[in-house]
Amino acid sequence: xxxxxxLAEYEAFRKQVRTNPNLTDDWGGARRKASASSTGGILTxxxxxxxxxxxxxxxxxxxxxxxxxxxxxxxxxDPGSIGDLACHWGFEEAINLKDGRASWExxxxxxxxxxxxxxxxxxxxxxxxxWAWILxxxxxxxxxxxxxxxxxxxxxxxxxxxxxxxxxxQRVDRVAVPSRFMREHLRRxxxxxxxxxxxxxxxxxxxxxxxxxxxKSEGSLRVIFVGRLEPDKGPDRFVKAVKLxxxxxxxxxxxxxxxxxxxxxxxxxxxxxxxxxxxxxxSRVVAETLRSSDVILVPSRTEGLGLQTVEALACRxxxxxxxxxxxxxxxxxxxxxxLVESTEEMANCLVRLSEEEELREALAHKGxxxxxxxxxxxxxxxxxxxxxxxxx
Numbered sequence: 001x002x003x004x005x006x007l008a009e010y011e012a013f014r015k016q017v018r019t020n021p022n023l024t025d026d027w028g029g030a031r032r033k034a035s036a037s038s039t040g041g042i043l044t045x046x047x048x049x050x051x052x053x054x055x056x057x058x059x060x061x062x063x064x065x066x067x068x069x070x071x072x073x074x075x076x077x078d079p080g081s082i083g084d085l086a087c088h089w090g091f092e093e094a095i096n097l098k099d100g101r102a103s104w105e106x107x108x109x110x111x112x113x114x115x116x117x118x119x120x121x122x123x124x125x126x127x128x129x130x131w132a133w134i135l136x137x138x139x140x141x142x143x144x145x146x147x148x149x150x151x152x153x154x155x156x157x158x159x160x161x162x163x164x165x166x167x168x169x170q171r172v173d174r175v176a177v178p179s180r181f182m183r184e185h186l187r188r189x190x191x192x193x194x195x196x197x198x199x200x201x202x203x204x205x206x207x208x209x210x211x212x213x214x215x216k217s218e219g220s221l222r223v224i225f226v227g228r229l230e231p232d233k234g235p236d237r238f239v240k241a242v243k244l245x246x247x248x249x250x251x252x253x254x255x256x257x258x259x260x261x262x263x264x265x266x267x268x269x270x271x272x273x274x275x276x277x278x279x280x281x282x283s284r285v286v287a288e289t290l291r292s293s294d295v296i297l298v299p300s301r302t303e304g305l306g307l308q309t310v311e312a313l314a315c316r317x318x319x320x321x322x323x324x325x326x327x328x329x330x331x332x333x334x335x336x337x338x339l340v341e342s343t344e345e346m347a348n349c350l351v352r353l354s355e356e357e358e359l360r361e362a363l364a365h366k367g368x369x370x371x372x373x374x375x376x377x378x379x380x381x382x383x384x385x386x387x388x389x390x391x392x
Contacts, residue, residue: 041069041070041071041072041120041121042061042064042069042071042072042120042121042123042124042389043072043073043074043120043122043123043124044057044060044072044074044123044124044125044126045073045074045075045123045124045125045126046073046074046075046126047075047125051227051258051307052148052149052304052305052307053126053146053148055307056126056146056148056178056203056307056381057126057146059203059205059378059381059382060124060381060382060385061073063378063379063381063385063386064382064385064386064389067386069389072114072117074110074111074114119141121141121142121389122141122142122143122144122389123141123142123144124144124145124146125143125144125145125146126146143171143172143173143174144172144173144174144175144388144389145169145172145175145176146175146176146177146178146200147175147176147177147178147182147186147304148178148304148305149182149302149303149304149305149325149326166189166191169186169190169192170191170192170196174196174197174198174388175192175198176198176200176388177197177198177199177200178199178200178201178304178305178326179199179304179305179326179329179330180199180329181304181325181326181328181329182304182305182325182326183199198384198388200381200388201374201376201381202305202307202310202375202376202377202378202380202381203307203310203376203377203378203380203381204307204310204311204314204376204377204378205283205377205378206377208284209287209290209311209314209315210287210314210315211291211314211315211316211368212291213291214291214292214315214316214317215292217294219251220251220252220253220274220354221250221251221252221253221294221295221350221353221354222252222253222255222292222293222294223242223252223253223254223293223294223295223296223350224254224289224290224293224295224296224297224317225238225254225255225256225257225258225296225297225298225299226257226258226286226290226308226311226312227257227258227298227300227308228258228259228260229256229258229259229260229261229262229263230260230262231262231301232300232301232302233258233299233300233301234299234301234322235258235260235262235266236262236266237299237301237322237346238254238299238346239266239269239270239275240343241297241343241350242273242275242297242347242350243273244343244346245347245348245350245351246273246274248347248351250347250350250351250354252274252350252354253274253276254273254274254275254276255276255278255289255293256275256276256277256278257278257279257280257281257285257286257289258279258280259279259280263277263279286308286311287315290311290315290317293317294317294318294353294360295317295318295319295320295350295360296308296309296312296317296318296319296320297320297321297346297350298319298320298321298322298327299321299346300321300322300324300327302324302325303322303324303326303327304325304326305325305326305327305329305330306321306325306326306327306330309321309327309330309331309337310330310371310376312367313330313334313336313367313368313370313371314367314368314371315367316364316367316368317364317367318336318337318338318353318360318363318364318367319336319337319363319367320337320338320340320346320353321337321338321340322339322340322341322346323339323340323341327339333374334366335363335366336363336364336366336367336370337363338353338363
């Protein structure tokens with residue numbers, strides 16, 4: 001099912017629109033006023049983002065801005081996510097939805113401010129976006145939705161509100177997806193036709209993520225986890241798999257890059273083990289740590305694509321990944337890793353890779369070769385967005 005927080009927000013927003021008859025007229029007036037003197041632009045709305053969604057949104061916004069396209073941004077979510085939006089990714093204003101009525105008033109005011117500046121030529125919504133769907137219908141401009149993954153990869157659409165959201169998704173102008181898996185998933189779950197979706201794979205920064213300077217292991221297998229320490233990313237499975245490998249006398253060192261609600265409990269459970277938690281780090285540190293690792297273990301329970309996997313391929317690091325979502329697509333097409341069904345299989349793969357250096361090297365070299373044939377760098381992604389938005 002779709003997250004209860006999203007459904008509650010969507011119902012609250014819908015109620016506000018229904019009980020404020022002047023809202024449409026107010027925004028319509030602002031829109032008409034702006035249309036007379038404005039050249040338009042893109043309004044990007046990012047709801048309760050993860051690292052991957054924020055990363056994609058940020059680079060697309062920056063790329064379009066460098067092309068001279070006016071950008072307006074609005075981010076909202078819980079305190080943990082809005083900090084990244086406002087500070088790290090440069091969103092103009094990030095609204096804390098925990099503030100109750102103040103959240104709604106801030107969202108309305110920010111939206112009115114944008115519409116007083118210009119009439120956007122399109123609204124691009126990332127993630128669950130209940131507000132973006134309602135707003136785009138009121139404003140009457142082109143609507144593009146980017147389904148990164150998350151709840152879209154496992155919800156069943158069996159409640160009235162979820163079914164309404166699926167119907168709204170069918171009415172947007174285009175749905176961008178990060179993988180062929182997501183395209184097929186949305187076709188089955190939401191009734192979207194392939195012609196209604198656009199594949200927007202990736203991406204990564206090739207100036208940061210590359211194999212140059214990669215070091216070879218001289219002893220213990222160096223294993224890395226990159227991602228939020230939240231249930232859907234499976235950090236508990238990572239810890240369990242590493243411990244199972246250690247029980248098989250596998251010599252290894254494990255590094256966990258990322259933060260989240262599960263960190264405290266997991267870190268306590270790893271006391272006295274070679275599993276080290278480094279917290280949230282910059283992309284540069286992620287790249288450097290990848291190049292000094294022998295394998296990345298991606299134990300996600302759901303994944304639209306898996307940007308950490310793309311970055312590992314670029315750094316020539318072999319992958320052990322759960323057979324879920326876009327991960328199975330990336331690993332199968334690249335041939336640069338091993339797919340598994342359980343934590344026991346993850347552990348067995350770690351033991352095998354610790355013993356078979358030739359296999360590690362054979363898998364590792366396939367990553368950059370795959371990305372040379374299937375470009376997933378930021379410039380390639382921005383070009384796709386410009387084509388979708390009809391920007392020369």
